[in-house]
Amino acid sequence: MEKVLEQGNFRQSMSWLHTWGGLVAGWVLFCIFLTGAIGVFDDDITHWMNPEQKQTAVVDPASLTQSERAAMVEMGQRYLQEVMPEGHFWAIGLPSEDHPVIRLFWQDMQENPGAQLLDPLKGEPLPAEQNRQTEGGHHFVHMHFELHAGQAGIWLVGFFTMIMLVALVSGIIIHRRIFKDFFTLRFSKGQRSWLDAHNVSSVITLPFQLMIAYTGLAVFVAVYMPAAMYVNYQNPEDFFSELFEEPPHQAETGIKAEVVSLTNILLQGEQLLGRPASFVTVEHPGDSSARARVFGLFDPDEAFGKLVSQGSGRAMFNATNGQLMHHRMPGQVIDNPAYSAQQIMRRLHFANYGGYTVRWLYFLLGLAGAVMIASGSILFMVKRRQKSLNEFGRQTARVYRGIEALNIAAITGLAIACIGFFWINRLLPLDVDIRAVREIQLFFLLWFGTFLHAVLRPALSAWREQLLLFASLCLLLPILNWITTGDQLISYIVNSDWRAAGVELAALLLGLLALYSVRHLRQRQARQQADCPTRATIQAQRGIS
Amino acid sequence: MHMTLPYPARIALLILAAIIGGYVFTSAAMIFFSAILPMSRTGVLVMTALLSFVVYCAAIIWVFAVRDVGRAWLGLLLPSIPMLVIGIWLTETV
Numbered sequence: 001m002e003k004v005l006e007q008g009n010f011r012q013s014m015s016w017l018h019t020w021g022g023l024v025a026g027w028v029l030f031c032i033f034l035t036g037a038i039g040v041f042d043d044d045i046t047h048w049m050n051p052e053q054k055q056t057a058v059v060d061p062a063s064l065t066q067s068e069r070a071a072m073v074e075m076g077q078r079y080l081q082e083v084m085p086e087g088h089f090w091a092i093g094l095p096s097e098d099h100p101v102i103r104l105f106w107q108d109m110q111e112n113p114g115a116q117l118l119d120p121l122k123g124e125p126l127p128a129e130q131n132r133q134t135e136g137g138h139h140f141v142h143m144h145f146e147l148h149a150g151q152a153g154i155w156l157v158g159f160f161t162m163i164m165l166v167a168l169v170s171g172i173i174i175h176r177r178i179f180k181d182f183f184t185l186r187f188s189k190g191q192r193s194w195l196d197a198h199n200v201s202s203v204i205t206l207p208f209q210l211m212i213a214y215t216g217l218a219v220f221v222a223v224y225m226p227a228a229m230y231v232n233y234q235n236p237e238d239f240f241s242e243l244f245e246e247p248p249h250q251a252e253t254g255i256k257a258e259v260v261s262l263t264n265i266l267l268q269g270e271q272l273l274g275r276p277a278s279f280v281t282v283e284h285p286g287d288s289s290a291r292a293r294v295f296g297l298f299d300p301d302e303a304f305g306k307l308v309s310q311g312s313g314r315a316m317f318n319a320t321n322g323q324l325m326h327h328r329m330p331g332q333v334i335d336n337p338a339y340s341a342q343q344i345m346r347r348l349h350f351a352n353y354g355g356y357t358v359r360w361l362y363f364l365l366g367l368a369g370a371v372m373i374a375s376g377s378i379l380f381m382v383k384r385r386q387k388s389l390n391e392f393g394r395q396t397a398r399v400y401r402g403i404e405a406l407n408i409a410a411i412t413g414l415a416i417a418c419i420g421f422f423w424i425n426r427l428l429p430l431d432v433d434i435r436a437v438r439e440i441q442l443f444f445l446l447w448f449g450t451f452l453h454a455v456l457r458p459a460l461s462a463w464r465e466q467l468l469l470f471a472s473l474c475l476l477l478p479i480l481n482w483i484t485t486g487d488q489l490i491s492y493i494v495n496s497d498w499r500a501a502g503v504e505l506a507a508l509l510l511g512l513l514a515l516y517s518v519r520h521l522r523q524r525q526a527r528q529q530a531d532c533p534t535r536a537t538i539q540a541q542r543g544i545s
Numbered sequence: 546m547h548m549t550l551p552y553p554a555r556i557a558l559l560i561l562a563a564i565i566g567g568y569v570f571t572s573a574a575m576i577f578f579s580a581i582l583p584m585s586r587t588g589v590l591v592m593t594a595l596l597s598f599v600v601y602c603a604a605i606i607w608v609f610a611v612r613d614v615g616r617a618w619l620g621l622l623l624p625s626i627p628m629l630v631i632g633i634w635l636t637e638t639v
Contacts, residue, residue, distance in 0.1 A: 006555075006612050017609045165602050170609075217598050225594040227572035228579040231636050232586060243587040338584075338591035345595070 269294025474511025
């Protein structure tokens with residue numbers, strides 16, 4: 001290793017960087033890729049995870065009248081006024097196709113979040129049996145960009161994405177025969193097959209992997225690269241208000257002032273924007289600096305196929321006297337090419353510019369990225385299972401065992417936790433306190449369980465057993481759903497509820513794929529033992545020790 | 546410098562040069578170019594920040610191409626100082 005890093009040539013040092021950077025970042029990157037690929041279908045998963053909402057819907061969100069929306073905003077404001085008259089933030093979401101209820105969100109002075117769903121006709125909190133409290137598909141999106149760790153998580157994901165970018169570039173440098181290997185995939189050849197799998201999945205999808213890593217960094221560019229912004233502005237808020245051509249941000253004054261009726265603000269905002277509103281928010285409610293915003297309803301048809309986001313329009317009001325302060329019409333684009341470039345990268349990353357075709361494409365390419373990362377991590381160990389490279393002196397065997405266990409838990413273990421989240425959603429009782437949080441805690445508990453299993457079992461058995469568990473959880477999901485909610489895959493298809501059917505069909509497909517891998521793994525082991533008992537025994541011992 | 550340090554320490558310092566030294570260099574370049582390029586202030590800030598990931602990535606690759614702790618740290622910090630001083634001075638005076 002010493003020779004390689006400081007005395008080798010350029011390509012050898014890039015190989016060192018690719019191997020070790022890839023190994024260290026691989027576990028987290030696999031998680032980012034797998035949850036990101038699943039998160040492409042976040043709304044569809046949320047739809048599957050909340051079967052009661054659809055059944056008990058009392059309003060049709062598409063045909064609400066303006067006075068109905070006004071009444072709902074009033075009910076929302078009344079509730080928020082009671083729960084938290086003074087705080088950092090209020091938001092009232094009007095019923096949408098995915099959420100046919102009133103959704104309230106708030107943050108107290110310390111910015112601790114709260115949320116409540118209201119019945120859109122009565123304005124009362126929704127009873128537990130009508131609402132399965134769940135993060136739904138957003139759980140996967142949150143794992144993807146912040147690992148459920150807030151600002152620290154955003155930084156961690158950025159750090160590992162940067163390593164991914166370096167690993168991609170160093171991978172291209174060390175890859176001499178990039179075009180020839182495009183056509184090379186040798187099955188059942190042990191280490192060579194893993195290298196080929198890694199090369200093929202990387203080379204074919206390379207443009208996507210570069211794009212997705214770079215645009216991912218660009219989404220949070222103001223978080224990751226703020227140095228020049230801080231040299232130019234005392235307060236980041238001033239930068240954003242100048243960028244968005246809005247009145248400057250106003251800090252809290254400490255002078256109490258009540259929020260005026262949001263109903264009038266909604267009516268004014270909708271009139272101005274010429275379309276129904278989706279959200280009404282208030283910044284600093286209870287303070288004299290309070291501002292209300294009305295956001296226009298997003299129209300997916302209008303945004304279809306467009307990379308420069310058109311915007312659904314928004315209007316800003318002084319929330320203590322109801323006066324209009326600023327507005328931007330739907331379709332009005334900010335005249336700033338650099339900002340447009342950032343917006344394009346953002347839309348490229350979010351995969352919502354081209355309907356289900358683009359979503360499926362991103363899902364498959366994201367999974368290919370996960371395969372690229374996983375095959376790299378597995379290749380690292382397959383190479384060393386056959387011949388130890390002694391990088392860690394006398395500790396080498398122990399370090400290898402640790403790496404193997406982390407590989408198993410990070411790859412098959414996470415896959416189990418992800419499909420397990422669907423099971424948790426169906427099995428956890430509806431009246432559990434802070435149910436949405438408990439679902440996520442159980443997800444992490446399950447994941448930790450797979451790590452313990454990987455530590456305690458011999459490596460090859462652990463791989464096989466976890467794959468088998470994953471396959472069973474996938475294949476039995478439709479049956480679990482049938483038993484717990486009475487919904488069947490067949491009836492989803494008959495009623496052409498393709499969003500719910502898609503979730504279960506994808507699970508069935510992935511389950512079959514996992515079963516196939518288990519069979520393949522078992523056959524190869526058997527063949528190796530028959531061909532060459534001594535080598536296989538040595539390998540098995542290495543895998544165990 | 547690298548001859549006197551044990552191997553793990555040299556590797557650690559090299560990795561730190563890539564992560565921290567590279568980030569300092571990238572930030573300095575961002576501050577410098579956003580001060581001298583003739584664009585709107587918000588525009589140039591967004592543009593340099595978007596391009597900074599390329600600079601950071603190149604800086605990290607360069608550190609591992611050089612593979613010498615002393616040269617890596619000096620090579621990143623020496624150009625950073627004038628870029629920072631001139632960049633901040635131009636921003637404050639305009």
